[in-house]
Amino acid sequence: MVRSNKPILWLPFAAGGLVSALIIPVLIAITGVLLPLGLIHLPYAKLVATVHNPIVKVVFFGVIALSAWHAAHRMRTAAHDLGLGGGIFVKTICYGSAILVIFAATIALLLL
Amino acid sequence: MSDTVLLSITRYDPEKHSEPVFQSYTVPYHEDWVVLDALNYIKDNLDGTLTFRWSCHMAVCGSCGMMINGEPKLSCNAFLRDYQDKTIKVEPLDGFPIERDVVVVIDSFMVKLASVKPYLIAKEERALSEGEYLQTPAQLAVFKHYTQCINCLLCYAACPQTKLNEDFIGPAALALAHRYNLDTRDGGKKARAETVTSNEGIWECTFVGACSQVCPKHVDPAAAIQQTKISASVDWFKSLLQGNRS
Amino acid sequence: MSRRPFIRKMRRSWWLRRRRTLFYMMRELTSLFIGLYSALLALGLVQLARGSQAWDSFIALITSRGGVIFQLLCFAFALFHSVTWFAVTPKAVPLSAPAKAVIGAHYAVWAVISVVVLLLAGRFVDGSIQ
Numbered sequence: 001m002v003r004s005n006k007p008i009l010w011l012p013f014a015a016g017g018l019v020s021a022l023i024i025p026v027l028i029a030i031t032g033v034l035l036p037l038g039l040i041h042l043p044y045a046k047l048v049a050t051v052h053n054p055i056v057k058v059v060f061f062g063v064i065a066l067s068a069w070h071a072a073h074r075m076r077t078a079a080h081d082l083g084l085g086g087g088i089f090v091k092t093i094c095y096g097s098a099i100l101v102i103f104a105a106t107i108a109l110l111l112l
Numbered sequence: 113m114s115d116t117v118l119l120s121i122t123r124y125d126p127e128k129h130s131e132p133v134f135q136s137y138t139v140p141y142h143e144d145w146v147v148l149d150a151l152n153y154i155k156d157n158l159d160g161t162l163t164f165r166w167s168c169h170m171a172v173c174g175s176c177g178m179m180i181n182g183e184p185k186l187s188c189n190a191f192l193r194d195y196q197d198k199t200i201k202v203e204p205l206d207g208f209p210i211e212r213d214v215v216v217v218i219d220s221f222m223v224k225l226a227s228v229k230p231y232l233i234a235k236e237e238r239a240l241s242e243g244e245y246l247q248t249p250a251q252l253a254v255f256k257h258y259t260q261c262i263n264c265l266l267c268y269a270a271c272p273q274t275k276l277n278e279d280f281i282g283p284a285a286l287a288l289a290h291r292y293n294l295d296t297r298d299g300g301k302k303a304r305a306e307t308v309t310s311n312e313g314i315w316e317c318t319f320v321g322a323c324s325q326v327c328p329k330h331v332d333p334a335a336a337i338q339q340t341k342i343s344a345s346v347d348w349f350k351s352l353l354q355g356n357r358s
Numbered sequence: 359m360s361r362r363p364f365i366r367k368m369r370r371s372w373w374l375r376r377r378r379t380l381f382y383m384m385r386e387l388t389s390l391f392i393g394l395y396s397a398l399l400a401l402g403l404v405q406l407a408r409g410s411q412a413w414d415s416f417i418a419l420i421t422s423r424g425g426v427i428f429q430l431l432c433f434a435f436a437l438f439h440s441v442t443w444f445a446v447t448p449k450a451v452p453l454s455a456p457a458k459a460v461i462g463a464h465y466a467v468w469a470v471i472s473v474v475v476l477l478l479a480g481r482f483v484d485g486s487i488q
Contacts, residue, residue: 032429071393126362209363
């Protein structure tokens with residue numbers, strides 16, 4: 001039986017869709033509205049201390065990884081819809097970007 | 113409100129035309145007429161060569177699907193009064209080769225439909241003496257709306273993925289597969305999975321949702337496909353944990 | 359009589375031609391901004407790991423005019439993503455619950471998570487609270 005391995009791409013995409021829908025807006029509100037307005041502060045020392053917590057690391061990793069994957073998978077199908085092809089080039093750019101972002105976040109979280 | 117309506121209809125006769133052209137007809141306006149009535153008026157009174165499919169004239173046979181002002185509709189379900197003072201453009205159903213005028217070739221769908229094994233596959237051998245299957249109303253309610261498909265193909269016309277990938281099994285066929293998978297009498301989920309969960313099956317769907325929006329019988333193929341994606345992913349994950357035994 | 363079925367080519371601009379498909383493409387585009395913002399978050403973590411000077415430059419970046427405009431754009435698309443995602447979730451669940459309840463539950467969870475994150479950010483990270 002030729003079993004498609006699409007679920008491995010689709011499950012994180014679906015999870016990422018839900019996670020990003022629930023959490024990204026408030027994060028942007030913090031970094032893109034409250035912070036520039038000076039209504040919230042993100043001092044280095046306090047933030048490092050917060051990210052030290054393994055639960056916080058897992059949460060940050062989850063949000064970033066799932067959101068990046070969601071974007072990669074959806075942009076790849078959008079490229080196909082727009083006639084830009086769904087070949088190896090498009091796949092590499094989309095999933096490759098997500099992997100880079102996830103890799104960078106992982107290294108940073110491991111070092112923090 | 114004028115007492116006539118202008119229809120602009122695709123004409124294509126392979127022996128006369130190199131490609132489809134439009135031809136305009138003026139028909140009388142009646143409050144209760146549908147586009148199909150207008151087409152029949154044209155055929156009876158103005159142009160006997162106009163060719164179109166129809167049968168029941170009540171949205172149960174699925175024969176009269178066509179593009180009306182760019183929307184996939186059953187011509188027996190499109191009332192003239194809803195297009196007041198506009199020219200009504202009648203074109204063949206999107207995404208299918210044009211046979212003649214507004215008649216399309218639906219062979220590709222027939223193949224896709226058969227490929228999902230749209231019939232009950234018994235869980236195990238059952239002797240007549242065991243009696244009939246028992247099914248509660250609640251069990252029926254789970255899949256009843258998926259049984260309502262009349263194969264009108266409006267969903268295929270609405271779905272961009274069926275045109276971007278001609279091999280995509282498509283909304284109606286996948287909804288019907290789901291109908292059988294949900295039926296308590298059926299044991300054929302695995303048999304259908306080869307087609308349904310293939311790369312040409314549910315995974316080509318990007319949840320545009322147009323299929324469910326245009327369906328005249330409220331089958332909701334979009335829901336069928338999304339639910340199948342989830343169950344297929346769960347099954348895939350389970351089989352992975354069981355060590356690729358499939 | 360000979361048959362010669364005519365095949366209509368799909369235009370590259372197919373999605374621009376109807377409101378429904380334009381809406382679909384805009385909906386898909388929201389994921390680009392989700393992705394870009396997640397990259398910004400990853401960058402923030404990287405800069406945090408590199409030390410206080412790198413972190414200061416990251417703060418300068420996201421509070422700059424370009425940084426704010428970019429994030430506001432992301433915010434608009436992120437909201438559109440949330441609203442459209444919640445709207446279709448009833449399709450993914452079998453007929454068990456009414457659609458409005460499923461969507462309402464998502465909005466409720468969204469509100470709770472947003473409030474919790476804001477409170478956490480304010481309490482543990484805000485420099486003015488000791």
